[in-house]
Amino acid sequence: MGYLPRKSLQVLGSIFAVTTFNFFLFHIIPGDPLRLIARTQKLDAEQVAALRIEYGLDGSLFSQYLTYIGNLLHGDLGYSFALHEQVSTALMRALGHTALLLATSTVIVVLFGIFLGVFAGSRQGSKADSRTIIGALVFWSMPTFWVGMLLVFTFGVWWGVLPISGITTPNAVYETYFSYLMDIARHLVLPTLTLALVDIAFFVLITRTSLVEVMSEDFMLTARGKGLPRRTLVWRHGVRNALLPVMTASALYISGLVGGAIQVEVVYSWPGMGLLMYNSVLARDYAVLEAAFLVSSVVVILANFATDVLYRRLDPRVVVAQ
Amino acid sequence: MTTNSNDFELREAPETQLSILGKIWQDRMGRIGLLMTVSVFTISIIGPMIWPFDPAAVGADASSILQPPNSQNWLGTDELGRDVFSQFLQGSRVSLLVGVTATIIATVIGAGIGISSGYFMGRLDTVLMAITDFFLVVPSLPLMIAMGSIFGQNLTVIILIIGVLSWPRNARIIRSQTLSLRERKFVPRAKSLGATDLRIIRKHMIPHVLPLVVANTILVVAGAILAEATLAFIGLGDPDRISWGSMLHFAFASGAIGRGAWWYFMPPGLGILAIVLAFTLLGHSFDRINNPRLRDAA
Amino acid sequence: MNLLEVKNLSVQYGSGQGGVLAVDGVDLSVGVGEFVGLAGESGCGKTTLAMAIPNLLPKYASITTGTIEFEGQDLSNKSESELNEVRWRDISVIFQGALNALNPVATIGNQIAEPILIHEPGTSHDAAITRAKELLEAVGISASRSSSYSHEFSGGMRQRVMIAMALACRPKLVIADEPITALDVMTQAQILELLRSLSETFNLSMLLISHDLSVLAETCDRVQIMYAGKVAEVGTADDVFGEQNSAHPYTQRLLKSYPNIHQERKFIDGIPGYPPDLSKSHAGCRFAERCTVSVEKCFTDEPELAVISELHRSACHLVGGSK
Ligand SMILES: Nc1ncnc2c1ncn2[C@@H]1O[C@H](COP(=O)(O)OP(=O)(O)OP(=O)(O)O)[C@@H](O)[C@H]1O
Numbered sequence: 001m002g003y004l005p006r007k008s009l010q011v012l013g014s015i016f017a018v019t020t021f022n023f024f025l026f027h028i029i030p031g032d033p034l035r036l037i038a039r040t041q042k043l044d045a046e047q048v049a050a051l052r053i054e055y056g057l058d059g060s061l062f063s064q065y066l067t068y069i070g071n072l073l074h075g076d077l078g079y080s081f082a083l084h085e086q087v088s089t090a091l092m093r094a095l096g097h098t099a100l101l102l103a104t105s106t107v108i109v110v111l112f113g114i115f116l117g118v119f120a121g122s123r124q125g126s127k128a129d130s131r132t133i134i135g136a137l138v139f140w141s142m143p144t145f146w147v148g149m150l151l152v153f154t155f156g157v158w159w160g161v162l163p164i165s166g167i168t169t170p171n172a173v174y175e176t177y178f179s180y181l182m183d184i185a186r187h188l189v190l191p192t193l194t195l196a197l198v199d200i201a202f203f204v205l206i207t208r209t210s211l212v213e214v215m216s217e218d219f220m221l222t223a224r225g226k227g228l229p230r231r232t233l234v235w236r237h238g239v240r241n242a243l244l245p246v247m248t249a250s251a252l253y254i255s256g257l258v259g260g261a262i263q264v265e266v267v268y269s270w271p272g273m274g275l276l277m278y279n280s281v282l283a284r285d286y287a288v289l290e291a292a293f294l295v296s297s298v299v300v301i302l303a304n305f306a307t308d309v310l311y312r313r314l315d316p317r318v319v320v321a322q
Numbered sequence: 323m324t325t326n327s328n329d330f331e332l333r334e335a336p337e338t339q340l341s342i343l344g345k346i347w348q349d350r351m352g353r354i355g356l357l358m359t360v361s362v363f364t365i366s367i368i369g370p371m372i373w374p375f376d377p378a379a380v381g382a383d384a385s386s387i388l389q390p391p392n393s394q395n396w397l398g399t400d401e402l403g404r405d406v407f408s409q410f411l412q413g414s415r416v417s418l419l420v421g422v423t424a425t426i427i428a429t430v431i432g433a434g435i436g437i438s439s440g441y442f443m444g445r446l447d448t449v450l451m452a453i454t455d456f457f458l459v460v461p462s463l464p465l466m467i468a469m470g471s472i473f474g475q476n477l478t479v480i481i482l483i484i485g486v487l488s489w490p491r492n493a494r495i496i497r498s499q500t501l502s503l504r505e506r507k508f509v510p511r512a513k514s515l516g517a518t519d520l521r522i523i524r525k526h527m528i529p530h531v532l533p534l535v536v537a538n539t540i541l542v543v544a545g546a547i548l549a550e551a552t553l554a555f556i557g558l559g560d561p562d563r564i565s566w567g568s569m570l571h572f573a574f575a576s577g578a579i580g581r582g583a584w585w586y587f588m589p590p591g592l593g594i595l596a597i598v599l600a601f602t603l604l605g606h607s608f609d610r611i612n613n614p615r616l617r618d619a620a
Numbered sequence: 621m622n623l624l625e626v627k628n629l630s631v632q633y634g635s636g637q638g639g640v641l642a643v644d645g646v647d648l649s650v651g652v653g654e655f656v657g658l659a660g661e662s663g664c665g666k667t668t669l670a671m672a673i674p675n676l677l678p679k680y681a682s683i684t685t686g687t688i689e690f691e692g693q694d695l696s697n698k699s700e701s702e703l704n705e706v707r708w709r710d711i712s713v714i715f716q717g718a719l720n721a722l723n724p725v726a727t728i729g730n731q732i733a734e735p736i737l738i739h740e741p742g743t744s745h746d747a748a749i750t751r752a753k754e755l756l757e758a759v760g761i762s763a764s765r766s767s768s769y770s771h772e773f774s775g776g777m778r779q780r781v782m783i784a785m786a787l788a789c790r791p792k793l794v795i796a797d798e799p800i801t802a803l804d805v806m807t808q809a810q811i812l813e814l815l816r817s818l819s820e821t822f823n824l825s826m827l828l829i830s831h832d833l834s835v836l837a838e839t840c841d842r843v844q845i846m847y848a849g850k851v852a853e854v855g856t857a858d859d860v861f862g863e864q865n866s867a868h869p870y871t872q873r874l875l876k877s878y879p880n881i882h883q884e885r886k887f888i889d890g891i892p893g894y895p896p897d898l899s900k901s902h903a904g905c906r907f908a909e910r911c912t913v914s915v916e917k918c919f920t921d922e923p924e925l926a927v928i929s930e931l932h933r934s935a936c937h938l939v940g941g942s943k
Pocket residue numbers: 633634640642660661662663664665666667668669678716898
């Protein structure tokens with residue numbers, strides 16, 4: 001079997017596993033899930049009975065599972081009594097906001113992380129190198145939400161130069177579409193910066209280690225012997241080789257992304273998946289929590305798949321079976 | 323040159339704790355990490371014993387609320403007029419307790435899975451590694467949040483959740499070490515001498531494999547402390563225990579940031595930073611000194 | 621004037637106590653169009669000496685004494701960017717262990733074209749690739765393979781690619797550090813033949829390092845034998861390798877320890893013992909301990925390179941000038 005079909009099957013397998021795991025995780029809570037819902041929401045007996053049938057709760061755990069899978073395949077993630085809407089509607093709205101946040105910060109993290117990693121790695125053993133490492137380790141050791149609190153305090157409260165809450169200014173009237181975008185951009189600055197400050201360390205450290213290793217390879221001596229200027233040497237020969245291991249390692253970054261988003265969205269009331277999960281925790285809204293966990297796992301699995309495919313396109317040593 | 327390296331490997335005793343500490347002490351990063359770790363542990367053990375205020379005692383009236391540092395309350399008071407410094411001292415204990423115990427759980431599970439996977443290989447290996455990879459990919463904070471809100475909020479549950487979700491990397495590393503140990507001659511030799519699998523694992527695998535994962539284990543402590551703080555910040559901490567994370571939760575929820583109460587949200591954050599950085603530095607230094615083979619293992 | 625004139629060169633790895641003086645006061649000259657061979661046991665400093673010429677030594681190595689005159693200019697104290705002008709355009713290198721000397725993620729066509737584009741700024745990318753293809757053809761690799769990657773080639777082919785690359789800028793001097801060691805005998809012969817014919821076409825000089833004395837005897841005009849960081853003997857191939865001519869006991873032992881290609885393969889008669897530790901200082905001749913004919917003087921006085929005939933020099937108290 002070729003690479004792509006095999007890998008796609010694997011991805012499907014992972015998604016299936018995560019779905020099953022998710023279902024059983026949320027259904028081993030002792031007692032009737034509906035009672036949990038009924039505890040916080042006022043439902044009359046008729047509503048409870050209707051829901052019981054809709055979610056197959058009258059049957060065995062296994063038949064509930066089948067109903068669950070069936071509903072999923074129809075895009076039905078359940079109904080949230082806390083939000084009074086379909087879970088999928090709430091998720092779709094939040095997903096876009098989180099995607100904007102994570103995409104912006106990932107671009108920054110990858111670009112600056114690699115740049116700093118190359119800066120340090122190409123000066124291995126120098127003062128600049130060890131300072132970069134220490135700096136990266138320090139930021140890496142900070143809780144993301146605390147960095148967010150510090151930035152809120154510094155830029156929002158103390159200097160008052162940047163918005164610290166939400167995605168747009170409440171009740172703002174926009175003259176042009178551009179001014180609307182600018183408002184979003186201003187709200188995006190601090191959340192992005194928070195994520196970037198903490199996550200950048202990952203790319204700095206990995207790129208540095210990888211480059212240091214590549215710099216001692218035989219072909220780097222060849223490149224030096226050719227009389228290449230230092231910058232060409234480092235970037236064209238060193239970095240291009242050093243980035244492949246960085247790509248493999250970025251799976252770790254990807255699986256940490258959602259966690260970072262949750263913390264940042266809580267601190268900045270950014271209306272994305274993270275804030276949704278946070279509010280669901282407070283409201284004990286299991287329907288949303290269950291779906292949010294499922295969706296974030298699937299996104300992570302797909303993102304890893306995409307990196308893997310990209311990796312194979314970039315490394316000529318991997319023979320792509322077509 | 324002709325001595326059999328396998329025999330050598332067999333006799334080679336795992337490094338004693340003392341010589342490892344000595345080597346770390348010689349490494350600048352390691353020394354800083356060690357000093358920081360020792361200081362935080364000392365503060366957390368002795369601190370609450372000698373600091374006179376009860377961290378839970380609320381202020382007498384409105385004038386004692388969110389007071390900046392003064393001669394009485396060195397780090398001021400919180401939104402209920404409680405002494406921040408005594409909360410800070412008390413809170414360090416939960417961070418360290420969770421960090422250490424969750425790591426022990428993670429290491430036991432990781433070693434169990436890693437060693438059985440690498441030693442028995444075959445189908446068991448395939449299944450165990452599929453499970454490991456599954457937990458490596460699944461985003462851990464959402465999972466912890468989901469589990470935290472399902473299983474309730476007390477310290478034991480939190481420790482179990484963090485411990486149970488932190489083992490996959492350990493398992494991967496231990497498995498590959500076990501595999502390479504297995505390749506060496508002494509396993510078949512011990513087998514031919516009639517040793518049982520259990521005995522080989524106990525006598526040869528565990529003592530040789532465990533020192534190699536120390537660096538990663540130390541990093542697990544750092545991750546576990548961060549995880550506890552984050553869960554507590556999200557509001558899933560143990561409501562009966564003060565931790566640095568829960569302090570930050572209440573500081574945030576009570577609007578201490580907006581009111582500029584830096585004495586409330588700075589100390590616990592710095593505390594977390596210090597202890598996590600300490601373990602991170604130790605882990606990196608371990609990696610470099612003790613274990614060059616694993617230096618870049620993912 | 622010689623193309624390359626190295627005088628009294630010393631190279632040290634590291635510094636202070638643990639420092640290794642890998643090359644110690646060595647002279648070396650290569651004339652225009654001349655092939656010079658460099659031989660000696662493993663670890664005697666051949667690679668170090670060769671790499672010192674375009675200064676491709678690692679950071680922690682330093683040239684402590686001596687000059688490296690190339691076309692009358694001293695390279696030993698040039699800056700990295702000044703050296704970059706000379707590297708590959710005038711002096712190219714076929715590295716020892718060339719199997720990993722090619723970048724795994726760049727096509728070999730681009731890698732061969734790269735120095736052309738750097739050193740001949742007016743050249744278009746297409747023109748450089750065309751030349752790369754010609755060079756590939758010249759070393760017996762089809763031009764169509766220029767867009768392949770190094771992992772798609774066999775060891776011998778990579779060696780050829782390396783040779784093509786070394787010739788890309790028509791350098792004056794090629795330093796070939798054991799270009800054939802890792803290859804089988806047939807491929808070795810092919811590559812040597814290739815080097816020989818290409819050198820005529822391109823009119824280049826070569827510093828050829830090899831353990832195989834018969835290769836040096838056949839290929840080189842002059843041969844220099846090194847021992848423990850010093851020159852033991854230097855002369856024409858005939859001076860050094862001729863039956864009765866070798867003027868240094870080390871060369872004689874070395875010759876005995878290699879099978880003669882004209883004779884039946886006989887039992888290889890190695891030299892007992894190991895070369896001395898280069899991180900320590902020495903009194904007397906460094907070979908004295910392993911030498912079968914050494915006398916008391918050998919352990920106390922260091923022998924000078926003494927003139928034996930016009931081009932022949934030997935550093936031995938017993939043979940040659942100071943007999
Ligand atoms: N990168 C290095 N760092 C430290 N010492 C080195 C280094 N390279 C070589 N040396 C030391 O310098 C001495 C000469 O080494 P060199 O590589 O020049 O020998 P060589 O004659 O080329 O040997 P071979 O025939 O094995 O290639 C040796 O003692 C070696 O240990």
